[in-house]
Amino acid sequence: MVDSKKDKRQKREEYRAALHQDDTTELPRKKFYRQRAHANPFSDHQLIYPPSPDQMDWSLMYPAYVVEDDKPADSEDTAMAAPGAETEAQSSDELVSSTEPKRLSKEVEVADIGCGFGGLLIALAPVMPDTLILGLEIRVSVTQYVVDRIKALRAQNELAPESNPNSYNNIACLRANTMKFLPNFFRKFQLSRIFICFPDPHFKARKHKQRIVSPTLNSEYAYALRPGGIVYTITDVPDLHHWMVQHFDAHRSFERVSDEDQNADPCVAIMRTETEEGKKVERHSGQKYVACFRRLEDPPFEEAEAEAEAEKKVEE
Amino acid sequence: MAVPYHVLKVCGEVVFAARGSTIYSFNSSLECISAWKCDVKPKAVTGGWGAEPSPAAEGPPAKRRRVAADQAPAVEEGQAAPESETPEKGNRRKKGSNFVQKSKPSDRPFVQGLYNTSDGCHLVAITGSDKTIWVFEHDGAGHLTQLSQRMMPKRPCSLAITSDNKTILSADKFGDVFALPLIFSEDPSDLKDVTNSPSSAAATPNTNSRSSTPTTTSKKPFQPQANEFTIHTKRNLKALENQKLSLTLKNTGKLADANFEHTLLLGHVSMLTAVLVAARGPRQYIITADRDEHIRVSRGSMSQAHIIEGFCLGHDDFVSTMSIPAGRPEILVSGGGDDDLFVWDWAAGKLLSRTNILERVQKLVPETSRIAVRHLFTCRPQEAADGPTWVFAICERVPALFCYELKEGSLHHVQTIPTPGNPLDIDYLKPVASVSAPRILLAVDPDISGDGTGRGGPSLLVLSWEPASASGGWHLASGGSQGPSGDEEKKGEQEGEDEISNQELQRILYTTETLRKTIMDDE
Numbered sequence: 001m002v003d004s005k006k007d008k009r010q011k012r013e014e015y016r017a018a019l020h021q022d023d024t025t026e027l028p029r030k031k032f033y034r035q036r037a038h039a040n041p042f043s044d045h046q047l048i049y050p051p052s053p054d055q056m057d058w059s060l061m062y063p064a065y066v067v068e069d070d071k072p073a074d075s076e077d078t079a080m081a082a083p084g085a086e087t088e089a090q091s092s093d094e095l096v097s098s099t100e101p102k103r104l105s106k107e108v109e110v111a112d113i114g115c116g117f118g119g120l121l122i123a124l125a126p127v128m129p130d131t132l133i134l135g136l137e138i139r140v141s142v143t144q145y146v147v148d149r150i151k152a153l154r155a156q157n158e159l160a161p162e163s164n165p166n167s168y169n170n171i172a173c174l175r176a177n178t179m180k181f182l183p184n185f186f187r188k189f190q191l192s193r194i195f196i197c198f199p200d201p202h203f204k205a206r207k208h209k210q211r212i213v214s215p216t217l218n219s220e221y222a223y224a225l226r227p228g229g230i231v232y233t234i235t236d237v238p239d240l241h242h243w244m245v246q247h248f249d250a251h252r253s254f255e256r257v258s259d260e261d262q263n264a265d266p267c268v269a270i271m272r273t274e275t276e277e278g279k280k281v282e283r284h285s286g287q288k289y290v291a292c293f294r295r296l297e298d299p300p301f302e303e304a305e306a307e308a309e310a311e312k313k314v315e316e
Numbered sequence: 317m318a319v320p321y322h323v324l325k326v327c328g329e330v331v332f333a334a335r336g337s338t339i340y341s342f343n344s345s346l347e348c349i350s351a352w353k354c355d356v357k358p359k360a361v362t363g364g365w366g367a368e369p370s371p372a373a374e375g376p377p378a379k380r381r382r383v384a385a386d387q388a389p390a391v392e393e394g395q396a397a398p399e400s401e402t403p404e405k406g407n408r409r410k411k412g413s414n415f416v417q418k419s420k421p422s423d424r425p426f427v428q429g430l431y432n433t434s435d436g437c438h439l440v441a442i443t444g445s446d447k448t449i450w451v452f453e454h455d456g457a458g459h460l461t462q463l464s465q466r467m468m469p470k471r472p473c474s475l476a477i478t479s480d481n482k483t484i485l486s487a488d489k490f491g492d493v494f495a496l497p498l499i500f501s502e503d504p505s506d507l508k509d510v511t512n513s514p515s516s517a518a519a520t521p522n523t524n525s526r527s528s529t530p531t532t533t534s535k536k537p538f539q540p541q542a543n544e545f546t547i548h549t550k551r552n553l554k555a556l557e558n559q560k561l562s563l564t565l566k567n568t569g570k571l572a573d574a575n576f577e578h579t580l581l582l583g584h585v586s587m588l589t590a591v592l593v594a595a596r597g598p599r600q601y602i603i604t605a606d607r608d609e610h611i612r613v614s615r616g617s618m619s620q621a622h623i624i625e626g627f628c629l630g631h632d633d634f635v636s637t638m639s640i641p642a643g644r645p646e647i648l649v650s651g652g653g654d655d656d657l658f659v660w661d662w663a664a665g666k667l668l669s670r671t672n673i674l675e676r677v678q679k680l681v682p683e684t685s686r687i688a689v690r691h692l693f694t695c696r697p698q699e700a701a702d703g704p705t706w707v708f709a710i711c712e713r714v715p716a717l718f719c720y721e722l723k724e725g726s727l728h729h730v731q732t733i734p735t736p737g738n739p740l741d742i743d744y745l746k747p748v749a750s751v752s753a754p755r756i757l758l759a760v761d762p763d764i765s766g767d768g769t770g771r772g773g774p775s776l777l778v779l780s781w782e783p784a785s786a787s788g789g790w791h792l793a794s795g796g797s798q799g800p801s802g803d804e805e806k807k808g809e810q811e812g813e814d815e816i817s818n819q820e821l822q823r824i825l826y827t828t829e830t831l832r833k834t835i836m837d838d839e
């Protein structure tokens with residue numbers, strides 16, 4: 001048993017090494033990237049993340065958008081490259097550079113939380129060709145699969161640009177536990193869209209805190225989203241749908257998007273059909289439940305009743 | 317094993333100092349005034365998160381009785397812990413045994429924190445293993461009357477009291493901040509089921525008045541959420557099975573709800589280590605720190621606490637302590653598992669400076685390779701409004717106090733004061749007529765070696781500021797012999813607190829380093 005496990009691992013590693021050898025245009029095969037179904041979002045994973053968004057180096061993930069600036073790199077800030085941004089052959093020395101991270105001409109604006117095998121990213125790439133889209137996934141192998149997949153698509157495009165719908169330069173995927181580290185990657189109001197597609201249901205009541213939608217996490221989504229930005233949710237589990245609707249409805253930074261607006265949004269159709277989970281549900285002719293929420297403007301800061309306070313002081 | 321004082325709170329002329337489960341009060345000459353002993357009835361432990369009035373404040377403190385560990389609320393069982401190494405975890409592992417011979421040391425509800433209202437009229441305490449928040453009325457002369465006892469759903473790690481002295485903010489081990497009214501009526505007719513389910517919480521404006529209408533938890537009959545139609549994957553099928561299992565568990569009724577008003581204000585998916593209330597002009601804020609290096613700034617009003625204003629990001633390791641210096645409300649100092657202390661303009665989320673404190677520790681203990689900042693304490697001598705703003709740092713298991721002065725946005729080392737024990741807590745003693753020099757009160761564990769041999773030495777120390785003396789700076793007052801005195805205080809020694817083993821005591825007293833992550837290998 002141990003041997004076969006070792007065998008598998010070895011095969012997988014050989015396969016991936018071969019994939020990384022040259023600029024392969026061969027799309028990665030999923031079976032070499034399988035991993036256990038769940039990763040506990042509460043435990044301490046060996047995650048790599050920047051201490052703050054300012055220190056995030058996006059240049060390896062979106063090389064086509066790097067602005068070459070002539071400013072000498074003299075900052076003491078440590079830049080950190082994202083995991084999975086480059087091949088595994090890259091040494092860790094290169095991942096942590098001592099210079100200020102290279103700047104991009106744009107910021108990431110769309111996030112796919114728990115992106116799985118990346119179907120949505122790839123489908124969105126040509127629809128929003130000038131927007132940087134990022135998939136965030138907690139499982140290592142799954143992330144690596146998406147990274148390799150994007151790499152192959154980019155290589156294919158370079159060989160035959162005319163026959164490809166898109167350069168795929170605007171999409172990338174990184175490993176992250178979004179429940180803990182979203183603010184490490186995104187500044188306040190940075191995002192215009194957040195996708196939460198077929199999240200893990202965590203049926204057990206005591207596991208509800210593990211759900212990717214919760215009153216307290218919704219505050220973090222509101223932080224990263226600009227006013228007017230949209231959270232897209234889809235699931236095949238009716239009660240999870242109700243849970244998500246209930247919690248976004250109850251959160252005062254969000255309002256539900258009307259059915260009319262929802263149906264008019266091309267992203268909704270893509271989310272229904274292009275995610276891997278969406279396809280799976282389709283094959284089983286299951287139901288899909290969609291709900292979208294708009295990020296509202298923050299209300300004026302509620303200030304301490306200065307007058308009441310002053311009055312009290314007089315009385316004392 | 318003698319338990320040293322480990323938590324301090326100065327309240328006007330009165331000093332409160334906690335040792336084990338007992339809170340002692342002293343006058344400014346450290347003469348003991350009274351003692352209150354936390355005394356949880358086993359019933360209160362089993363009956364959900366009830367509020368049982370305790371006669372402990374009036375009667376003589378009862379000897380600790382047994383509390384079977386497996387009677388703790390079942391909700392804690394198997395709950396995914398957000399961290400890997402906490403003192404509680406060992407405790408939880410042992411809960412499996414249903415035969416508990418004797419009060420296990422870890423069941424002792426040690427006082428973990430003391431807080432007071434700005435008017436000095438109330439003292440609030442957290443006790444650790446029983447997850448309880450206690451509110452006392454303080455007569456201003458060192459006498460406490462217990463008003464309430466509330467057992468929280470999760471262990472509170474840090475508290476703050478809002479500037480209007482009406483609300484307690486409790487930051488817990490599972491990352492949530494709850495608001496509780498300071499004054500809590502125990503009249504059962506007043507007890508609405510206002511336990512905030514996560515669903516209603518964020519939407520529940522709590523105006524701190526009992527007439528507010530917090531959303532009531534809807535008690536829908538529990539139904540499995542998945543059915544055969546929704547099962548498209550093996551994974552989901554398995555989840556359905558698990559769910560049926562948990563349904564059975566739930567029907568045993570062990571998952572009790574707290575029967576007092578508490579509103580979920582905000583939360584991190586990480587253990588919270590510190591919570592502060594802060595203000596910029598008329599704007600109130602809540603600042604929270606977590607084990608995953610974050611410092612978060614949220615709006616402070618109960619109805620807007622769901623709005624995150626920003627973060628102070630830059631820590632590379634856990635954050636364990638924060639302080640806003642008096643007179644410098646725009647500044648936040650923070651520390652934790654990093655080598656540095658951080659100074660922030662917290663409202664702007666801007667790092668102003670970092671100061672290496674590891675180097676200071678190494679001058680004293682050269683072999684030190686990493687530190688855990690246990691406590692940062694800031695104060696400003698009242699007699700000099702334009703005087704220095706001091707920042708004191710305590711590093712876990714380092715027998716010294718590190719004194720800095722905050723100038724503009726950075727810390728300047730003033731003095732490293734070696735101490736005859738590991739500092740555990742610190743507070744500023746208000747000047748009294750007879751003493752004009754600024755004084756600091758320090759609780760130390762005299763057992764620096766950690767093997768228990770050093771216990772018994774003085775545990776409360778007074779430091780005074782003597783700038784004029786030859787070696788100007790902080791000095792141990794009267795050679796550190798100014799220990800506390802009084803019959804009450806002595807009595808504590810005979811009341812079973814000495815039963816605790818050294819190992820157990822170490823585990824309860826020194827928890828900061830356990831916040832450091834032990835990374836597991838993925839895949």
Ligand SMILES: C[S@@+](CC[C@H](N)C(=O)[O-])C[C@H]1O[C@@H](n2cnc3c(N)ncnc32)[C@H](O)[C@@H]1O
Pocket residue numbers: 037038039041113114115116117119136137138139142176177178179180196197198199200212275276277278
């Ligand atoms: C059921 S899959 C859906 C994948 C994809 N969105 C789709 O629709 O095909 C849910 C994914 O979320 C990921 N996930 C769960 N918790 C996460 C977290 N805290 N951070 C990032 N990803 C997470 C899981 O690893 C899993 O791949």
